[in-house]
Amino acid sequence: MATDYRKITHDGLWGNNPALVQLLGLCPLLAVTGSVVNAIGLGVASTLVLMGSNLTVSAFRKFVPDSVRLPIFVMIIASFVTAIELLMKAFTYELYLILGIFIPLIVTNCAIMGRADAFACKNPVKASLLDGLMMGLGFTAVLVLLGAMREALGLGMIFSDMHLLFGPIAENWKIILVEDYPGFLFAILPPGAFVGMGLIIALKNIIDARIQARKAERETGPSPRRERVRVTG
Amino acid sequence: MALIRTSSPHLHKAVNATDVMRLVVLATLPGLAAMTFFFGWGTLINVIWACLLAVVFEAIVVKMRKRPLGFYLKDYSAVVTALLLGLALPPFLPWWVTMVGVFVAIVIAKHLYGGLGQNPFNPAMVAYALLLISFPVSMTSWTMPFLMVEDGQSWHVMGFVDTFKLIFSGIEPAMIDSYSGATPLDAMRHRGGQTTEEVWANAPVLAQGMGAWHAVSAAYFMGGIFLIYRKVLTIHTPLAILATLGLIAAVFYAIDPYQFADPFFHLTAGATMLGAFFIATDPVTSATSNKGKVVYGIGIGLLIFVIRDWGGYPDAVAFAVLLMNLSAPFIDQYTQPRSYGHAKAKRGMKGGA
Numbered sequence: 001m002a003t004d005y006r007k008i009t010h011d012g013l014w015g016n017n018p019a020l021v022q023l024l025g026l027c028p029l030l031a032v033t034g035s036v037v038n039a040i041g042l043g044v045a046s047t048l049v050l051m052g053s054n055l056t057v058s059a060f061r062k063f064v065p066d067s068v069r070l071p072i073f074v075m076i077i078a079s080f081v082t083a084i085e086l087l088m089k090a091f092t093y094e095l096y097l098i099l100g101i102f103i104p105l106i107v108t109n110c111a112i113m114g115r116a117d118a119f120a121c122k123n124p125v126k127a128s129l130l131d132g133l134m135m136g137l138g139f140t141a142v143l144v145l146l147g148a149m150r151e152a153l154g155l156g157m158i159f160s161d162m163h164l165l166f167g168p169i170a171e172n173w174k175i176i177l178v179e180d181y182p183g184f185l186f187a188i189l190p191p192g193a194f195v196g197m198g199l200i201i202a203l204k205n206i207i208d209a210r211i212q213a214r215k216a217e218r219e220t221g222p223s224p225r226r227e228r229v230r231v232t233g
Numbered sequence: 234m235a236l237i238r239t240s241s242p243h244l245h246k247a248v249n250a251t252d253v254m255r256l257v258v259l260a261t262l263p264g265l266a267a268m269t270f271f272f273g274w275g276t277l278i279n280v281i282w283a284c285l286l287a288v289v290f291e292a293i294v295v296k297m298r299k300r301p302l303g304f305y306l307k308d309y310s311a312v313v314t315a316l317l318l319g320l321a322l323p324p325f326l327p328w329w330v331t332m333v334g335v336f337v338a339i340v341i342a343k344h345l346y347g348g349l350g351q352n353p354f355n356p357a358m359v360a361y362a363l364l365l366i367s368f369p370v371s372m373t374s375w376t377m378p379f380l381m382v383e384d385g386q387s388w389h390v391m392g393f394v395d396t397f398k399l400i401f402s403g404i405e406p407a408m409i410d411s412y413s414g415a416t417p418l419d420a421m422r423h424r425g426g427q428t429t430e431e432v433w434a435n436a437p438v439l440a441q442g443m444g445a446w447h448a449v450s451a452a453y454f455m456g457g458i459f460l461i462y463r464k465v466l467t468i469h470t471p472l473a474i475l476a477t478l479g480l481i482a483a484v485f486y487a488i489d490p491y492q493f494a495d496p497f498f499h500l501t502a503g504a505t506m507l508g509a510f511f512i513a514t515d516p517v518t519s520a521t522s523n524k525g526k527v528v529y530g531i532g533i534g535l536l537i538f539v540i541r542d543w544g545g546y547p548d549a550v551a552f553a554v555l556l557m558n559l560s561a562p563f564i565d566q567y568t569q570p571r572s573y574g575h576a577k578a579k580r581g582m583k584g585g586a
Contacts (some may be wrong), residue, residue, distance in 0.1 A: 186367035
């Protein structure tokens with residue numbers, strides 16, 4: 001089977017985006033996207049775990065008995081999550097405290113399990129690694145977009161507290177969009193995440209529909225003007 | 234001999250949404266007048282501002298959805314939503330908070346779900362709940378009724394110009410503190426360890442200002458009776474809400490009068506009357522059959538009491554109505570009436586064990 005790397009990339013980032021199309025991993029997605037820095041933190045952690053688990057699952061795919069594959073995948077994923085958790089504790093301790101339970105909960109992120117079962121255990125190592133990276137980037141992109149939306153609406157600024165992730169050079173990355181913003185608590189609270197997520201999915205569907213329509217038009221030429229035939233006298 | 238000039242007396246004029254909505258607008262006028270009389274110009278300004286915004290948002294969304302503009306604007310439904318929201322909001326609410334509320338009501342709660350007749354939740358209450366959790370400070374500071382300002386010595390509500398400035402530019406006139414205060418429900422909820430009797434004596438809004446709330450509730454009650462008389466709504470939902478709330482409040486008041494408020498207080502404070510007659514009865518979001526409406530109303534009555542006494546927010550009508558909106562389809566499934574010619578009603582899920 002020839003591996004189509006372009007297709008893998010497109011699927012991960014857009015066509016089969018874990019957050020927007022498969023709707024997997026919504027729990028952390030909705031819970032921690034109150035700000036951009038949280039979103040990037042969780043996104044990077046999830047991407048690293050996804051790449052690691054896809055790589056390992058794919059490498060061992062010939063030795064894993066089918067009947068016990070899920071527990072084995074969970075073990076693999078859990079070890080990567082533990083490693084990431086320890087890394088975050090060591091290097092970005094404050095962010096680790098903010099993200100809290102959602103770092104260990106990456107183990108239960110269905111997007112990771114889903115990719116292990118649907119892709120990595122059937123495909124060669126290189127393709128699986130790329131799939132993990134692209135799915136992770138697609139997930140991270142949605143996280144960051146949602147985080148930026150909620151932070152901008154909720155607090156009137158974006159990129160606040162970026163130093164938690166990028167160190168002291170990021171101290172003044174904060175962009176205040178509106179001075180004296182009164183704050184819109186709804187956007188920060190979980191209901192705001194649901195509404196924001198719904199809007200992003202709707203936007204993706206609109207864009208897809210437009211692309212489809214344009215493609216159809218290119219293939220068949222502009223659609224002829226429809227005229228209603230008068231059937232009554 | 235005078236001839237009988239009417240023909241076909243059994244024929245009624247077809248009921249359409251426009252007429253119903255117009256009657257609802259008419260029925261809220263006594264309540265609006267009472268609010269304006271006792272709490273100042275704020276409510277009137279809020280309502281007009283909300284209605285303006287609602288028509289604008291409605292027009293934009295209808296245009297975006299490529300629907301006939303005139304047809305949808307003519308049915309007054311956007312105006313009714315804005316009117317109910319405006320009546321529920323505190324009188325001195327800043328203009329942009331009202332704007333956010335109307336946007337959420339019309340665009341998100343109504344049109345994103347498919348427009349009039351398709352919305353599972355009451356749009357005005359979605360907006361109210363959203364504003365309450367987003368802007369707790371501005372949403373819980375109410376206006377003092379004029380009865381109690383300066384001990385009712387003189388006509389003393391804030392003037393029109395001052396109110397207008399306060400809402401639209403945030404300029405607070407002198408002595409703003411003498412105009413703003415808690416609602417009776419707020420005072421009752423955050424009592425700080427006092428018994429109910431002590432709260433009544435010590436909280437100024439209860440000791441002196443309760444009359445204004447009684448009057449407003451009476452005005453809504455009158456409007457509601459008018460709607461029932463004109464057959465815009467049936468008596469089931471409001472009666473079930475008020476009876477349940479009164480009954481459960483009476484039971485708890487009988488058990489522990491030191492900790493719970495009397496049933497009459499529950500029926501006349503806050504948005505009980507507005508909710509029972511105008512908000513819960515929305516035909517789109519409530520249960521359909523008469524039996525279903527009774528169940529739906531009982532649920533709202535119970536939830537109002539539970540949330541008021543043990544919940545995090547002092548008033549509960551919005552949350553109670555939204556929660557029962559959510560269960561209305563489920564109620565409908567189990568209260569479907571028997572249709573003529575069938576021995577038994579088809580109820581519950583089809584198939585199954």
